Amino acid sequence: MFKxxxxxxxxxxxxxxxxxxxxxxxxxxxxxxxILTVFRHHSLLEDSLSMVRPTEPESIDDAQRRYAREIAEHAKAVATEAGAGAIRAFVKNGQPARAIIAFAKEHEADLIVLGSRGLGSVEGYLLGSVSHKVTALSDTPVLVI
Structure with missing residues (x-):
């Protein structure tokens, strides 16, 4: 059925x-x-306007990448605890819907399973959620939970 x-x-x-x-x-x-966690790239301007000022210089991209890895590892632990067998976790940067679709093609996914609403911003309400974009644009079957 699904591989x-x-x-x-x-x-x-x-x-x-x-x-x-x-x-x-x-x-x-x-x-x-x-498992795939996608974080969005920040421009140098966005980076410089950040309200967060770490004690050690770090770009927003580096902080986002680190946080995305933590999310992916936590998800892997949750899946393992629920009895999952073969499982891998990846982190990518980019626009979430496009990155998900490209990753599905690249890794020959048979099915994409995603939540109906995530941690999207106001932009998600105005432009459409990631799940909506993925279901509309993906050639891979999508199950929205």
Missing amino acids: RILVPIDGSVGAERALLKAVELQKLCGAEII
């Missing part, structure tokens, strides 16, 4: 529910679960 299930994770409750559903599907068909 590779891609689960985009952003740290939200909805994403975790989607992950647990993917674990259920994995148990039925023996697929590999691939």
